Amino acid sequence: MATLQAIKYNDGSLEILDQLLLPESCTYISINNVQDAWSAIREMKVRGAPAIAIVGSLSLAVELRKLAAPETKKDLHSLVKEKLDYLVTSRPTAVNMQLAAEACVKLSNNLVDKASVDAAEAKDVLVKHLEAMLANDIADNLAIGEHGARDIAKKCGNKDKLRVLTHCNTGSLATAGYGTALGVIRSLHKANLVDQVYCTETRPYNQGSRLTAFELVYEKIPATLICDDMAAAAMKEFKIDAVIVGADRVAANGDTANKIGTYQLAVLAKSHNILFYVAAPFSSIDFQIPTGQSIPIEERPHSEMTHTGSIRTAAAGIHCWNPGFDVTPAELITGGIVTEKGVFKSDQLVPV
Amino acid sequence: MATLQAIKYNDGSLEILDQLLLPESCTYISINNVQDAWSAIREMKVRGAPAIAIVGSLSLAVELRKLAAPETKKDLHSLVKEKLDYLVTSRPTAVNMQLAAEACVKLSNNLVDKASVDAAEAKDVLVKHLEAMLANDIADNLAIGEHGARDIAKKCGNKDKLRVLTHCNTGSLATAGYGTALGVIRSLHKANLVDQVYCTETRPYNQGSRLTAFELVYEKIPATLICDDMAAAAMKEFKIDAVIVGADRVAANGDTANKIGTYQLAVLAKSHNILFYVAAPFSSIDFQIPTGQSIPIEERPHSEMTHTGSIRTAAAGIHCWNPGFDVTPAELITGGIVTEKGVFKSDQLVPV
Numbered sequence: 001m002a003t004l005q006a007i008k009y010n011d012g013s014l015e016i017l018d019q020l021l022l023p024e025s026c027t028y029i030s031i032n033n034v035q036d037a038w039s040a041i042r043e044m045k046v047r048g049a050p051a052i053a054i055v056g057s058l059s060l061a062v063e064l065r066k067l068a069a070p071e072t073k074k075d076l077h078s079l080v081k082e083k084l085d086y087l088v089t090s091r092p093t094a095v096n097m098q099l100a101a102e103a104c105v106k107l108s109n110n111l112v113d114k115a116s117v118d119a120a121e122a123k124d125v126l127v128k129h130l131e132a133m134l135a136n137d138i139a140d141n142l143a144i145g146e147h148g149a150r151d152i153a154k155k156c157g158n159k160d161k162l163r164v165l166t167h168c169n170t171g172s173l174a175t176a177g178y179g180t181a182l183g184v185i186r187s188l189h190k191a192n193l194v195d196q197v198y199c200t201e202t203r204p205y206n207q208g209s210r211l212t213a214f215e216l217v218y219e220k221i222p223a224t225l226i227c228d229d230m231a232a233a234a235m236k237e238f239k240i241d242a243v244i245v246g247a248d249r250v251a252a253n254g255d256t257a258n259k260i261g262t263y264q265l266a267v268l269a270k271s272h273n274i275l276f277y278v279a280a281p282f283s284s285i286d287f288q289i290p291t292g293q294s295i296p297i298e299e300r301p302h303s304e305m306t307h308t309g310s311i312r313t314a315a316a317g318i319h320c321w322n323p324g325f326d327v328t329p330a331e332l333i334t335g336g337i338v339t340e341k342g343v344f345k346s347d348q349l350v351p352v
Numbered sequence: 353m354a355t356l357q358a359i360k361y362n363d364g365s366l367e368i369l370d371q372l373l374l375p376e377s378c379t380y381i382s383i384n385n386v387q388d389a390w391s392a393i394r395e396m397k398v399r400g401a402p403a404i405a406i407v408g409s410l411s412l413a414v415e416l417r418k419l420a421a422p423e424t425k426k427d428l429h430s431l432v433k434e435k436l437d438y439l440v441t442s443r444p445t446a447v448n449m450q451l452a453a454e455a456c457v458k459l460s461n462n463l464v465d466k467a468s469v470d471a472a473e474a475k476d477v478l479v480k481h482l483e484a485m486l487a488n489d490i491a492d493n494l495a496i497g498e499h500g501a502r503d504i505a506k507k508c509g510n511k512d513k514l515r516v517l518t519h520c521n522t523g524s525l526a527t528a529g530y531g532t533a534l535g536v537i538r539s540l541h542k543a544n545l546v547d548q549v550y551c552t553e554t555r556p557y558n559q560g561s562r563l564t565a566f567e568l569v570y571e572k573i574p575a576t577l578i579c580d581d582m583a584a585a586a587m588k589e590f591k592i593d594a595v596i597v598g599a600d601r602v603a604a605n606g607d608t609a610n611k612i613g614t615y616q617l618a619v620l621a622k623s624h625n626i627l628f629y630v631a632a633p634f635s636s637i638d639f640q641i642p643t644g645q646s647i648p649i650e651e652r653p654h655s656e657m658t659h660t661g662s663i664r665t666a667a668a669g670i671h672c673w674n675p676g677f678d679v680t681p682a683e684l685i686t687g688g689i690v691t692e693k694g695v696f697k698s699d700q701l702v703p704v
Contacts, residue, residue, distance in 0.1 A: 023667035167581075198673075201657070203555060203579035206665050209657070214667035225670045227555035227657060229519075229580035229613025233678040236615075261581025263588075264620060271619050305553070305561070305579060308660040313558050315375035315566035318577045321550075326585040 004172040004218045006046070007055060009134055012065035014058050018045045019173060023214045034059045034083045041090040041097075048174035050281075053096035054133050056087040057104070061130040069120040076119055077108045080126060104129065137176035140281050141183045143340035148184030148279050149191055151336060151343040152242050155275055161195035162188060162241045165234065168202045168259040169211035170246035170279070180279040181244040182215060184338060189221045197223040198234050202261060204304040204322060228261055235272040242335060243269045247280035250337060254330030254346025255292025260323050266332035277335035278328075285339070287351050292327035300324045356524040356570045358398070359407060361486055364417035366410050370397045371525060375566045386411045386435045393442040393449075400526035402633075405448035406485050408439040409456065413482035421472040428471055429460045432478060456481065489528035492633050493535045495692035500536030500631050503688060503695040504594050505545055507627055513547035514540060514593045517583065520554045520611035521563035522598035522631070532631040533596040534567060536690060541573045549575040550586050554613060556656040556674065580613055587624040594687060595621045599632035602689060606682030606698025607644025612675050618684035629687035630680075637691070639703050644679035652676045 008015040014031040020043065021027050029045065031037050037059030040046050046055050060083050070076040084101035091097065107129055111122040156162055164185060171182030178186060188194050197216055202208035209225055216223035226234050234240065243265050249257045256262070256278050269276040289295060302320040306312060314320070330346035337344045341352055360367040366383040372395065373379050381397065383389050389411030392398050398407050412435050422428040436453035443449065459481055463474040508514055516537060523534030530538060540546050549568055554560035561577055568575035578586050586592065595617050601609045608614070608630050621628040641647060654672040658664060666672070682698035689696045693704055 024664060200581065201555065201666075203553065203581055209666035209670070211667075213670035217667050217669040223670065225657060225666055225672045227580065227612070227674075229552065229555055229616055230673065230675065230678075232616035232619050233612060233675060234673065237675075260579070260585060264581055264584035264616075267584050267623050268616060268619055271623060305577060308665060309663045311661045311663060312376060313660060314553075314561035314577055315563075315569050317569040318561070318565035318575065320577045321582065321586065322579075323582065323585060326582075 004215050005177055006051060006173050007058070007134060007176060009058050009131070012062055014055070014062050016040060016046050016055055017173070019047055019211070020045050022173070023210050031055065031059050031062065033063050034087055038087060038090045049096040050137055050175050052091055053100040054137060054176045056090065056097050057100050057130045057133050060084065060087070061127050064123055064127050067123065070123065071119065073112045073117070073119045073122050076122055077112050080108050081105050100133065134176050138178055140340040141175055141178040141180060144180055144279050144281070144338055145178060145183035145187035147340070147343050148244065148277060148338035149187035149193070151338065152184070152188065152244070152275065152277065153191070153193055155335060156241045159241065162193050163196050163198070163238055164188065164194070165198040165200070165231065165240050165243045165265070166212065167200045167208060167245045167261055167265055169207040171212060171215040173211045173215060174246070180281070181246045181277070182212060184244050184277070184279050185221065186219070189219070194221060196238065197221055198226055198238065198240065199223060200226055200228050200231060200261065202259060203228050207259070231265055232268045232272070235268060235274055240272070240274055242275040242277060244277045244279055247278050247284050248325055249289070249295060250278065250280060250285040250349070251289040251292050251295065252285070252287045252349060253291050254333060254337060254349055256328045256330070256333060256337070257292060257295045257325050258328065260326050263326040263328045266328045270332055270334065275335035276333055277338055278333055279338040282339040282341050282352065285349055292329065295327055297326070298324040356567050357529055358403060358525050359410070359486060359528060361410050361483070364414055366407070366414050368392060368398050368407055369525070371399055371563070372397050374525070375562050383407065383411050383414065385415050386439055390439060390442045401448040402489055402527050404443055405452040406489060406528045408442065408449050409452050409482045409485050412436065412439070413479050416475055416479050416482075419475065422475065423471065425464045425469070425471045425474045428474055429464050432460050433457050452485065486528050490530055492692040493527055493530040493532060496532055496631050496633070496690055497530060497535035497539035499692070499695050500596065500629060500690035501539035501543055501545070503690065504536070504540065504596070504627065504629065505543070507687060508593045511593065514545050515548050515550070515590055516540065516546070517550040517552070517586065517592050517595045517617070518564065519552045519560065519597045519613055519617055521559040523564060523567040525563045525567060526598070532633070533598045533629070534564060536596050536629070536631050537573065538571070541571070546573060548590065549573055550578055550590065550592065551575060552578055552580050552583060552613065554611060555580055559611070583617055584620045584624070587620060587626055592624070592626055594627040594629060596629045596631055599630050599636050600677055601641070601647060602630065602632060602637040602701070603641040603644050603647065604637070604639045604701060605643050606685060606689060606701055608680045608682070608685060608689070609644060609647045609677050610680065612678050615678040615680045618680045622684055622686065627687035628685055629690055630685055631690040634691040634693050634704065637701055644681065647679055649678065650676040
């Protein structure tokens with residue numbers, strides 16, 4: 001069975017998996033223009049910063065492919081800029097769509113200045129640029145997967161089968177495809193090295209039980225769901241070999257901000273002598289930030305903790321603390337930081 | 353405001369808090385006879401092994417008080433034995449009702465043999481015996497609370513205010529009243545020593561968010577609910593002073609079986625230099641069991657993890673691991689084991 005695809009793109013035809021319907025139903029919806037993409041992003045049918053940028057960009061590629069050749073490159077540029085400005089408003093806090101828009105506008109500007117390129121050719125160049133984002137992101141994730149799987153296998157003494165634990169969702173449903181930490185697990189599975197994957201629920205938003213568990217079942221990777229308070233018991237009971245998680249941002253010294261609960265798993269892994277890995281694109285390493293102390297912790301709505309749908313699961317009136325992520329100190333990342341450029345010890349990070 | 357009472361008993365009148373309606377509604381129901389008690393226990397309106405035994409026993413006291421003086425002590429004995437045998441069938445796996453029934457039948461037998469006591473006097477003795485269970489259990493919990501609060505305050509260097517973290521529900525809703533670990537917290541609060549209580553959700557059954565949070569709000573103890581994956585982040589962020597949990601069973605060497613997630617909190621407390629306490633009646637110490645390795649781990653239904661009410665929260669087809677409790681090694685219980693007889697270092701447990 002092919003890897004689960006949250007974004008399907010083929011010759012100007014774009015479909016996305018509606019994540020709002022997971023895990024109940026696995027339904028794809030067509031994205032025929034930038035309006036469709038804007039709505040899908042706004043309504044959270046697509047999630048994860050890279051995925052948002054790619055769906056937005058591909059929706060513009062869909063429109064440009066259908067477009068009759070523009071009269072002038074300036075007409076084309078105005079059109080492209082207007083559509084991208086609109087797409088950026090779909091989720092203003094996700095920086096990736098903004099960055100993708102800026103890169104595309106810059107390319108379009110360069111094309112306007114380039115006398116040797118006509119309007120039809122400029123359109124083709126922009127389409128190819130937008131379409132390449134999906135393939136590039138997946139290629140990076142595949143490289144992360146291969147580097148990570150090789151390193152884990154080696155550091156675990158080339159055991160026949162490995163038991164790994166992961167947190168949150170870092171797979172096809174959070175990236176353009178394949179995934180980061182879950183990509184490493186996919187690569188381990190392809191190499192027939194997985195005995196069992198333990199995935200945490202990841203309270204309060206349940207990305208583990210809803211999304212990661214869905215991907216693992218879909219691809220028939222042997223997997224067991226545990227609650228977040230069972231991690232240490234599982235580490236001890238099942239003799240887990242490695243913990244692999246994603247990253248929202250890695251500081252220059254290797255301190256890593258990721259989904260709340262990551263720090264705790266790193267402490268528990270250390271005390272159980274279990275390797276701890278972070279997997280992320282090299283672009284997640286922010287060399288402007290010296291240490292994790294400079295990374296602000298976002299607080300999320302308390303209703304995520306007090307309700308499941310319309311069912312109240314916490315006493316009325318209780319105060320809640322709901323940080324979106326935490327920071328894992330570099331020294332706890334004992335396995336390494338896995339990127340498409342290779343696996344780095346946290347004290348060996350250098351801009352490339 | 354008085355301490356939350358899950359069991360209200362006064363001169364032959366018994367009411368219990370219907371725990372099925374928590375946290376939505378705080379409703380008391382009358383228990384007028386052993387049939388009422390049997391149904392309330394079977395339907396989980398009352399939970400927790402000590403509470404079950406006490407509600408069952410008190411329901412018999414209610415009946416005996418209403419009963420006209422029996423003709424003979426043998427008639428009385430037959431009646432009492434029949435009612436107790438019936439009560440034991442309400443939740444056969446909870447050993448406390450069985451033990452309470454055996455003790456009462458033994459007393460009744462002794463009364464039959466005692467020539468100086470007539471039938472009416474025998475009835476009074478049995479009623480007093482049954483009624484004493486509630487008061488005795490609460491008195492033990494109050495003593496646990498006082499011993500624990502004093503020890504924590506002392507070991508924390510008599511700080512003005514303390515931040516403590518607790519797991520699961522060990523309060524008025526799990527015991528006859530006051531509670532064990534939550535009883536210690538109540539005593540700290542009475543002494544005006546609580547800055548903030550952090551209570552974990554306690555997945556998958558949410559005893560923390562539903563029951564402990566309810567008790568803390570009810571008694572206006574300053575408290576914050578956290579998800580189970582936020583414990584380490586909270587320990588670091590809020591500089592928590594002590595973790596206090598209950599116990600299902602303590603082995604002779606101090607290893608402690610308690611709600612799943614306890615072991616993890618003990619590891620995290622140790623790595624953050626935070627005192628870790630277990631609070632339980634002395635009768636929870638099982639000197640027949642040398643270490644925690646002999647304690648079997650019960651697995652519970654997967655539906656607890658995959659659904660909240662009728663809402664599916666986990667992908668269909670995912671395998672689950674749902675152990676009901678875990679074992680915390682004695683060496684991680686750095687504060688001590690708090691009982692009604694005092695606070696013990698885990699290597700100082702001796703039958704008393």
